[in-house]
Amino acid sequence: MFVDQVKVYVKGGDGGNGAVSYRREKYVPLGGPAGGDGGRGGDVVFVVDEGLRTLVDFRYQRHFKAPRGEHGRNKSQHGAGAEDMLVRVPPGTTVVDADTGEVIADLVEHGQRGIIAKGGRGGRGNTRFATSANPAPEIAENGEPGQERNITLELKLIADVGLVGYPSVGKSTLLASVTAARPKIAAYHFTTLKPNLGAVDLGERSFVLADLPGLIEGAHEGVGLGHQFLRHVERTRLIIHVIDMAGTEGRDPYEDYLSINQELKLYNIRLEERPQIIAANKMDLPEAEENLNRFRELVPNVPIYSISAATNQGVKELMYAVAEKLETLPLKPVIEEVAEVEARVVFKAEPEAAEFEITRDSEGVFIVSGEKIEKLARMTNLNSYDSIQRFSRIMRSMGIDDALRKRGAKDGDTVHIGDFEFDFVE
Known part of the structure; x- marks a missing residue:
């Protein structure tokens, strides 16, 4: 099962309560207050585990609550802070606040951590409130409540190269011809319902290639498989735009090219700047050559490679060109801008x-x-x-x-x- 978006609830641990206590020792008649502070509540921390590939575990557990801190004790002993709750997530997980839409964390590298919900501080014991006017206070604070959040987890696959294009243009066939991946291939739209990954091995060079569900007009608004597909394109360093140059479904190849790029731009304007290589597919079919010549005149500044994924014609040359292009691009995947985490605000009495x-x-x-x-x-x-x-x-x-x-x-x-x-x- 491939799961790439889930909603969950997280809560940091409450702080432990402060204690009200007094020294009761022989020969110390006026011992004074001795209540300790409560311990800090645990944070909910997401940790990237490269062994995970989906968010399916979150379908069965949707609530995560960190433990609370220990209460303060007598003899001015502070309660122990609670351990953080560690939650494993796959690489490429983006954590979004479901109420505000802010990106809390973008987790892409193995071992990377993100604090999703902070634990509350421990309440102060009565030792903290002693003054010359009140040397034996009976005041102690309860622990601060832990932060609560409803969040959305989105998995954006981390692949070097993404295959984009209309349904049935041959993306899955191309993936199967250059990798060991075996995606479902059939002669109908949306055969590919979930992203498929494969590793392309060219000897000294290799890269990860993702076959993503096909695009249609309105995909940026969620039409068809829109958002489920476009989410994964954001991570890729390079796009292979696969076009049915034979026009087997009655569409014009140039119009397909414009439509797909428009959908990418409308979803995320940064995708307009993502490097692109065009794979002119189905060149073994009639009319493909004539359409390609016209296409080259209309799109002069983008690398175009003639291929037939079904017969492997030109596929090897395309893969070597992709590998060479990747060597000129940054290694790290594109990271979302994370909202600045507000520091914990200590209560101030000044009126505002x-x-x-x-x-x-x-x-x-x-x-x-x-x-x-x-x-x-x-x-x-x-x-x-x-x-x-x-x-x-x-x-x-x-x-x-x-x-x-x-x-x-x-x-x-x-x-x-x-x-x-x-x-x-x-």
């Missing part, structure tokens, strides 16, 4: 207009939303009076209390922050 938003639902409940305040609520131990007081002070410093009053909040009104519910108190 964009830090939160207040809305009101149909039942009159005030809903306060914002990444920082919601994270703070999750990290606050609501079973501790001191922790709740600290949470209230930060809300006031952010301006949330004043903003609620301006929206009409009165004593006893219900306020939602994340998963928590509070009564507004004047």
Whole structure:
């Protein structure tokens, strides 16, 4: 089974909770706080394994959650950080955030790693909150929640050369004639439903050749096998454009050439600049020679090789020309631009207009939303009076209390922050 696109859910491990503890030792009557910090949650890390070729394993496991960090302990002992969750993926895997469309990682080399979901930091123990005014605080933080993401994995085959062209122009026949690959070949459209790879061995030189499903008009919009095919062309260093020069299906070879290149350009404008060699196929059939002469006049600046994949005519010369061209091109496959990973933001108490938003639902409940305040609520131990007081002070410093009053909040009104519910108190 060939699988080249799947959607999965990943979550970094939550940080361990900080501890509230005090020294209880003989002859130390005022030992003070001794609660340790929680440990860091594990990251979800994707690792390239060159032994994998498809994403089929992700069809059976679609949720990946890293372990949480250990909780802090007494005697100021910090909890241990959790181990990262390592997930193996095949070379050529692109990881895209399903909600934003940003490319998180483009993994192409064996052993390459990408952090897909970060674990949360451990909560601070009460040792961290001791001050001269409050030398024995009962405040400790819960661990920071791990990052959650819905992601799309796309596998783009890493091949040196890709065969492109309309269905039934002879791509699979050409692959079978120059490699040990045995793709399905038949006289109907879309015989090739999945990419096929083969290694071309020319003695001192060799390269990987990919036979990709045929293109039709509208492929850049997903028509036919559009996106499933075009995804793999992006990785190739060189394109062999196979054209039915005999026009056996009633199409004009030159129009085929223009249409295919237009589809490549519309899908990804960078493909317009990808080096191309034209394989004028089916030259053993009538009218092919006449069509080729006209084609050469219309396309003067692209290398054209006359071949017949069925009889092997000119195929060897084409492969040597491809090998020579590859020697002039960069070795590394084309890599996607990866979005910059934002550094973890530590909560700041300074009020900013964009830090939160207040809305009101149909039942009159005030809903306060914002990444920082919601994270703070999750990290606050609501079973501790001191922790709740600290949470209230930060809300006031952010301006949330004043903003609620301006929206009409009165004593006893219900306020939602994340998963928590509070009564507004004047």
